[in-house]
Amino acid sequence: MVNPVTEIKKPVLRIQNLHVSYDKNDKGKYAVANVSADIKKDQITAIMGPSGCGKSSLLRALNRMHELYPNIVTQGKIFLNDVDISKLSNIELRRKIGMVFQSPNPFPSMSIYENVVAGYKLNGIKQKKNQRDEIVEKSLKDVALWNEVKDALHKRGNFLSGGQQQRLCIARALAFQPDVILLDEPTSALDPVATSKIEDLLIKLKKNYSIVLVTHNMAQAARISDYSMFMYLGELVEYGKTKDMFTNPSDKRTEEYLMGKFG
Amino acid sequence: MEDQKVIVDKLSSKSKDARRKASNGIFHGLVILFSLITITPIILIILNLVEKGYRQINLHFFTQIAPDSWDAMQAISQGKLIPGGILNGITGTFMMVGMASIIAIPLGIMIGIFLYENGNKRYANFIRDITDILQGAPSIVLGLIAYLWVVKYITHGFSALAGAVSLAIMMLPLIIRPTEETFKMIPNTIKEAGVALGVPYHKIILKVMMPTGLSGLMTGILLALSRVIGETAPLMLTALGSQYVSFDITKPASAIPLLIWNFYNDPNLVNLIWSSSLSLVAMVLALNLISKRIASKRK
Amino acid sequence: MNSEKVTKNLLFVASIILILLAAGMVLTLASGSIPVFEKFGIQFIWSNKWNPTAGREQYGALPFIAGTIITSVLALIICLPLAFSASLFIGEFYKGTFFAKIIGTMVDLLAGIPSIVYGLWGFYYLRPMIVKLGLNAQGFGVFTASIILAIMIIPYATSISTEIISLVPNHLKEAAYSLGATRMEVIWNVTVPAARSGIIASYILALGRALGETMAVTMLIGNDNHIPKSIFGIGNTMASVIANQFGEAEGSKLSALIAIGLLLFVITGLINAAGKFIIKKLA
Numbered sequence: 001m002v003n004p005v006t007e008i009k010k011p012v013l014r015i016q017n018l019h020v021s022y023d024k025n026d027k028g029k030y031a032v033a034n035v036s037a038d039i040k041k042d043q044i045t046a047i048m049g050p051s052g053c054g055k056s057s058l059l060r061a062l063n064r065m066h067e068l069y070p071n072i073v074t075q076g077k078i079f080l081n082d083v084d085i086s087k088l089s090n091i092e093l094r095r096k097i098g099m100v101f102q103s104p105n106p107f108p109s110m111s112i113y114e115n116v117v118a119g120y121k122l123n124g125i126k127q128k129k130n131q132r133d134e135i136v137e138k139s140l141k142d143v144a145l146w147n148e149v150k151d152a153l154h155k156r157g158n159f160l161s162g163g164q165q166q167r168l169c170i171a172r173a174l175a176f177q178p179d180v181i182l183l184d185e186p187t188s189a190l191d192p193v194a195t196s197k198i199e200d201l202l203i204k205l206k207k208n209y210s211i212v213l214v215t216h217n218m219a220q221a222a223r224i225s226d227y228s229m230f231m232y233l234g235e236l237v238e239y240g241k242t243k244d245m246f247t248n249p250s251d252k253r254t255e256e257y258l259m260g261k262f263g
Numbered sequence: 264m265e266d267q268k269v270i271v272d273k274l275s276s277k278s279k280d281a282r283r284k285a286s287n288g289i290f291h292g293l294v295i296l297f298s299l300i301t302i303t304p305i306i307l308i309i310l311n312l313v314e315k316g317y318r319q320i321n322l323h324f325f326t327q328i329a330p331d332s333w334d335a336m337q338a339i340s341q342g343k344l345i346p347g348g349i350l351n352g353i354t355g356t357f358m359m360v361g362m363a364s365i366i367a368i369p370l371g372i373m374i375g376i377f378l379y380e381n382g383n384k385r386y387a388n389f390i391r392d393i394t395d396i397l398q399g400a401p402s403i404v405l406g407l408i409a410y411l412w413v414v415k416y417i418t419h420g421f422s423a424l425a426g427a428v429s430l431a432i433m434m435l436p437l438i439i440r441p442t443e444e445t446f447k448m449i450p451n452t453i454k455e456a457g458v459a460l461g462v463p464y465h466k467i468i469l470k471v472m473m474p475t476g477l478s479g480l481m482t483g484i485l486l487a488l489s490r491v492i493g494e495t496a497p498l499m500l501t502a503l504g505s506q507y508v509s510f511d512i513t514k515p516a517s518a519i520p521l522l523i524w525n526f527y528n529d530p531n532l533v534n535l536i537w538s539s540s541l542s543l544v545a546m547v548l549a550l551n552l553i554s555k556r557i558a559s560k561r562k
Numbered sequence: 563m564n565s566e567k568v569t570k571n572l573l574f575v576a577s578i579i580l581i582l583l584a585a586g587m588v589l590t591l592a593s594g595s596i597p598v599f600e601k602f603g604i605q606f607i608w609s610n611k612w613n614p615t616a617g618r619e620q621y622g623a624l625p626f627i628a629g630t631i632i633t634s635v636l637a638l639i640i641c642l643p644l645a646f647s648a649s650l651f652i653g654e655f656y657k658g659t660f661f662a663k664i665i666g667t668m669v670d671l672l673a674g675i676p677s678i679v680y681g682l683w684g685f686y687y688l689r690p691m692i693v694k695l696g697l698n699a700q701g702f703g704v705f706t707a708s709i710i711l712a713i714m715i716i717p718y719a720t721s722i723s724t725e726i727i728s729l730v731p732n733h734l735k736e737a738a739y740s741l742g743a744t745r746m747e748v749i750w751n752v753t754v755p756a757a758r759s760g761i762i763a764s765y766i767l768a769l770g771r772a773l774g775e776t777m778a779v780t781m782l783i784g785n786d787n788h789i790p791k792s793i794f795g796i797g798n799t800m801a802s803v804i805a806n807q808f809g810e811a812e813g814s815k816l817s818a819l820i821a822i823g824l825l826l827f828v829i830t831g832l833i834n835a836a837g838k839f840i841i842k843k844l845a
Contacts, residue, residue: 068739091280091742099740105733109755122743122751124283172741287744294655297647302668304713308675308683373576380573390577392835393584399834400827401774403801404591407823411590432583439580464566493676496776496805520678527682527781540679547674 010082011038012180012210013062018076020057020066020234031057033234035076039180039227044202044211046225046242048218050257054234055214059182062212063097064090081179095123098173100183104165106157106172113153115168116140119176139171143201163194167201174209181205183213187220199224218258222246230254312541319538324348328508329522335531345532349539351508352522355423358510359502359518360492362427367434368484374435375442376468398436405429406497414501423509423516426502430491437490441483445476478557485554489547495520519543588827595821598814606821612787614807614815621818623825628789629797630826633704633779634772636793637711638719638765644712645719645768649761652720653728654753655745666724673717681781684710689782702784703796710778719768722841726760727753759844766837773830776801800826 020032032054039045047055057066066072067090078085085093106115116136120127127135136153140146145167149160157168166186173181183202187195202211203224215221221228221242228242230251238245238254249255323346330338330347338345374390381387409429418424453475457467473480498504503515504525517525523539526532598606598621609622648669656662688709689701697705730753738748754761784796785806798806800822811819 063740065736065740068736089277089280089284091283091744092277094740094742099737101733101737101740103733105731105737107734107737107752107755109752109758118738118751119741122738122741122747124279124747169737172737176741283744283747287746290746290749291655294647294650297644298651298665301644301648301716302665304683305668305671305675307687308679309671311683311687312679370576370579373573374580377573377577380570386577390580392838393580395834395838396831397580397584399770399774399830400587401776401801401830403774403776403804404823404827407594407804407820408587408590411594411820412586432587435580435583463564465569466565468569489674493678495676495678496780496801499805500808520676523678523682524777527678527685536682540676540682543676544674544679547676548671551670551674 009041012041012081013039013212014077014079014082015039015058015062016077016079018058018061018078019074020054020061021073021075022057022071024071024073030054030234032061032231035231035236037229037236037239039210039212041210042206042208043226044206044213044224045227045229046221047212047214047229047231048216048221048257049229049231051216053231055216055229055231056184057234058231059184059212059214062180062182063094063099065099091123095119095176096178097180097182098176098178100166100169100173100181100186102185103189104162104169106160106165106168108156108158110156111154112149112157112160112168115157116171116175118172135175139175140168142174142205143167143171144197145171161194163190163197166190166194166198170198170201170205174205178209180210180212183211185214185216188216195220230257232257309544312537312544316537316539316541319344319535320541324538324542325353326350329506329517329525329535330532331506332529332531335529335535339531339534345534349519349522349535349542351505351517352519352539354508354510355502355505355516355521356492356518358512358516359423359426359430359498360488362424362512363430363434363491364484364488366427366431367438367487371435371438371487372442372480375439376446376472378439378443379446394436394439397432398440400432402429402433402494403496403500405432406500408432409497409501418513420513421501421503421515422513423502424512426498426516426518427512429497429501430494433491433494433497434487437487438483441486442480445479445483446472448479449475478560482554482558485550485557489550489554492550493520493543493547495524499524519546588824591820591824591827594817595824596817598817598821601814606818607825610789619814621814623800623818623822625787625789626798626800626803626822627825629704629783630773630799630801630829632790632793632797633708633711633783633799634769636704636708637715637772638769640708640712641715641719641768642765645716645723645765646761648716648720649724649727650749653724653726654749657728669717669720672713675714677714677775677777678781680710680714681778684778684782698794698796700784702782703794704783704790704792705794707779707783707799708793710782711772711775714775714778715768715771718771719765722764722767723757723761726757726764726844730756759840763837763840763844766833766840770830770833770837773833774801774826776805780805800829 015035015037018032018035019030021030023029035058047058049055060066061074062078064085066074080096107118110118113136116139117132137146140149145164148164157165160168187198205211213225225242228245229236230238232253238249238251245254246258249258325348327348328351329349330345335345378387378390406429409425413425413428414421449472453471454467457471498518498521502518504521505515505517509516519539520543523536526535526539602621606622608624610624611620611622612625613620648665652662652666684706689706692698692701692706734752734756735748738752779799780802783798783802785798785802786796787798790797804819804823808819
């Protein structure tokens with residue numbers, strides 16, 4: 001039943017007693033309440049739940065995105081490969097954990113090429129041109145965009161379709177070879193064809209990357225994830241192998257959600 | 264695969280990250296510092312005006328005309344406050360700004376409505392461009408125009424009318440744009456409700472649209488007034504200034520900013536610049552404040 | 563004719579009045595300039611001689627064109643770091659906070675101070691500082707005028723750019739943060755490029771303001787009818803020479819001042835058109 005290989009591998013992320021609150025003054029009200037979980041390496045972990053359940057808040061705690069907003073308070077511990085992320089600088093952490101957002105957001109002032117290596121530029125990492133060319137080509141090939149854009153690398157990305165733009169954003173996150181990629185409902189703004197392309201891509205990418213995917217689309221979680229979390233009202237209700245959860249949920253709330261009773 | 268990771272780690276050493284964080288902190292500090300420098304002058308100006316001007320401010324200051332140089336010199340030599348006030352400036356300002364309003368407000372509102380009615384037509388865009396050009400025109404140039412039109416050909420001498428004309432040209436674009444914006448914000452359904460009832464067109468504008476957008480129009484008008492009330496340069500070329508309270512629009516007239524200019528140029532009266540400036544700034548800022556109040560209530 | 567037609571015609575007539583007004587202004591300035599151009603030719607524009615002595619009259623606009631451009635550009639340069647910082651303070655770093663409101667209100671107040679009051683403040687408070695610093699013996703001159711001008715145009719340089727900076731979408735900035743960028747790197751690489759045209763437009767409009775400012779400049783620039791020798795030297799701008807010499811002007815001299823007014827009108831018109839063009843492209 002249990003795949004021995006994945007069990008032996010250490011978890012890439014360990015979340016311990018995580019709390020996220022959006023109100024400094026009312027710490028009793030949590031968007032994420034006391035969540036503990038280990039995220040498996042080189043697997044796709046989906047976080048599901050009705051809107052407002054705290055799934056995005058959980059995801060954004062993993063790369064300390066909440067620090068941008070002073071009113072958000074995060075408590076608890078998160079370890080990335082056994083290193084406490086609060087001990088890392090947020091610069092370093094975010095280089096190790098890539099993020100893809102709900103709607104495609106390539107930088108409009110940069111060309112496709114510049115977008116892929118934007119992380120290097122933003123971090124002030126200088127490289128020779130042929131090295132840069134290599135990274136761009138490899139990252140774009142990884143997201144199966146190379147053939148579509150190789151003749152327009154130095155044009156701005158605004159003529160790309162939504163799906164292409166989102167793959168460009170994934171390439172931008174991949175260019176750093178992060179340990180983990182966080183995706184926040186990456187296909188919610190896309191049509192079914194573009195969605196299935198992204199899903200195929202994620203399955204391919206999990207060979208080398210650990211992927212955490214927030215989705216409100218149960219079918220998507222069932223199609224591509226290895227592990228699933230179900231969150232409700234900030235709580236982690238159930239976490240386990242996707243197959244097990246979908247066939248035999250252990251909590252009544254999970255069962256109701258999967259039957260379409262809410263959300 | 265793996266080597267790329269090594270490159271990233273190597274090129275982004277901890278010391279480099281620390282440097283980046285430090286320059287980020289310095290940048291943040293500079294932004295705060297420069298922002299504080301930006302607001303220093305306004306604080307100093309208001310403090311200096313109050314500190315040097317408050318002593319002269321009393322009821323007489325607003326009910327008496329400007330003193331002549333001789334009286335002021337005697338008062339100074341006896342160590343007394345300079346007598347007199349700025350009444351002739353106040354009446355002149357009110358008369359000229361009032362006349363300018365009578366010319367500019369109805370015309371400006373009509374042109375604003377015309378722009379609203381004609382949307383993006385080429386002719387309307389042309390009118391918008393002209394409005395922009397007028398708005399950018401230096402006030403001294405408007406003074407020259409009013410001089411050449413009114414002083415030379417109508418009143419044959421410096422006059423309140425000429426001053427009013429220069430201020431009116433200045434006000435016009437400041438009324439046109441807010442009027443158009445205000446009318447654009449009124450939901451079409453309100454206009455259609457009037458049309459559906461068979462109300463004549465001019466009545467829809469006067470009785471339905473204008474009252475609905477009244478606060479927007481008022482905001483624009485008050486801001487326009489606050490801009491022209493402090494103008495000096497065009498009045499120097501047109502109204503010239505006067506020592507007395509005069510309501511003859513064909514004769515020279517004073518205004519508060521003109522009085523400040525006269526005081527500044529007369530060593531015996533120079534102490535009056537602070538109290539008159541304080542009064543003028545208070546008027547301008549009060550108009551600004553009221554218009555902002557109205558605007559924020561609308562939202 | 564029904565009431566709708568009458569009203570529409572009335573509004574149309576109002577728009578015609580505006581055209582007549584603008585056309586009349588240009589024609590009046592142009593015809594008032596004719597005598598000086600007839601007497602001194604087109605060289606009037608680039609001649610640097612200004613001599614009103616009867617019998618040896620000679621007029622050229624160059625000293626004032628130069629003075630105007632030098633003071634205004636210098637004012638813009640002084641204003642830039644201040645206005646840009648204020649825009650970032652209000653629209654990025656402290657967006658929506660109490661501090662941003664305070665700074666924003668103060669910057670708005672700057673626009674409400676009349677030009678003549680800036681002139682007085684510059685004369686009695688700023689000028690002594692310039693003297694103390696030893697930049698100029700009397701404290702008058704291009705530099706003093708430029709500092710006051712810089713303060714005066716801050717609200718114009720700040721208003722549009724603050725709005726555009728605050729409108730840069732959050733998801734773009736978050737994308738950059740998620741790649742490990744610091745706030746400064748996000749500002750320079752994402753926010754400023756995205757807001758670029760709006761920022762440039764507001765600085766151009768601020769420059770347009772500076773070109774036409776009269777009273778404060780007249781009171782501080784030193785009123786000398788020569789091309790300024792340095793940025794600490796004295797000079798005159800187009801607006802300040804009109805204000806300064808208009809009182810005693812007749813004949814050729816009046817015509818020369820009108821011609822300078824026409825040139826000023828054209829220059830500010832072009833600068834403002836450039837700014838408005840960029841804003842239109844933005845929208």
